[in-house]
Amino acid sequence: MDNPLFAAIQERIQAAGAISFCEFMALALYAPQWGYYNRPQIQIGRRGDFLTSSSLTRDFAELLTDAFVQMWHALDCPQRFTLLEMGAGEGEFADGVLGYSQVTYPDFFAALEYRIQEQSPSLRERQQQRLARWGDRLRWQGSETAAEPISGCIFSNEVVDAFPVHRLQWQGGNWQEIYVTLDSQGAFQEVLSPLKDNRIHEYFATVGIDPSQQGYGEGYRTEVNLHLIPWLRDLSQRLERGFVLTIDYGYPARQYYHPARCEGTLQCYYRHRCHANPYRFVGEQDITAHVDITALIRYGEQFGLETLYVTRQSLFLMALGLGDRLLAQQQRNGNLRQALNRHQSLHQLIDPLGLGGFYVVLQGKQATLELPQLREADQGLG
Ligand SMILES: C[S@@+](CC[C@H](N)C(=O)[O-])C[C@H]1O[C@@H](n2cnc3c(N)ncnc32)[C@H](O)[C@@H]1O
Structure with missing residues (x-):
């Protein structure tokens, strides 16, 4: 076997008999050295497996800088x-925020202390290369700074969808959890095991879903992202005063756990192709699940975060002036090819069927923010 990660997971399964899908996903994405996000070859953007708003255009970071100001x-x-940016990928967003605020908002720039918390040593190294010019204006969150209280904003884009999830299947009126074992050929094979983890029942109660009342058909599948809970608890404890801004794709719980969504939301990305088989290209493809937006809100409230805005990326970016950028772009003379590319990227950021449909959740602790342009906006949970 020339895939060392595949072999390592096989070995782990042989020792345990079977592992939860959540453990499988954690190994596939985050095993040291070979996990998808931790291998040296990881690339986010056009040359990688998927695009994010940060990798698409600098406009994203610049528009959000206006929100940070x-x-x-x-x-x-x-x-x-x-x-504090969580999971900074290639470091493009940080570069955009620092560069734009230095030129456009010098007073804000003077006050700005940028920090990154990145679990991947490979990505951290690339971020450090890209961002070297910012010197001590930017720090990577290590154990010595992790406990420091934060006054400002904790930001993430497409990080929560990359957390390992538990996969469940509705069987005979109860949840079974999906485990991964090996078949006689040594290939990965799913098996069901009665749900032992009480935290999953608590989770459903927290997001207001009673699975026994949903009318799920036999074999209905879904996911639960329990990693989100300690992550949010940790953020809210560290935040002394300010905001948590989370952008990701997802659904409110009643859509997420709707009986019609019978295959769940798990998706894999390999070279810009999307498919649903997490057991292919192990360590070479991204595996994600949509985010339960209600969970972000409810657990945030439990941990002392007030929900300020829940909206869509398209509305949020329009409120921050994306429309003006589009207009200015149309009136600008210059390189036609560059102009068309930028025009297309700006449209992609607000495409309701793509990045524009992502959720933006803004939470506050001893802080509130008036965004008058959003006051009338759809609050996204309807
Ligand atoms: C899908 S990428 C998004 C990257 C970037 N935010 C962007 O918009 O291009 C997910 C990022 O989150 C990081 N990540 C995943 N789990 C994390 C965690 N618990 N703490 C910090 N970073 C994490 C990954 O290593 C990667 O950098």
């Missing part, structure tokens, strides 16, 4: 505003 004002322009 408004947050800084909402906190009465403190001398230090910490922006």
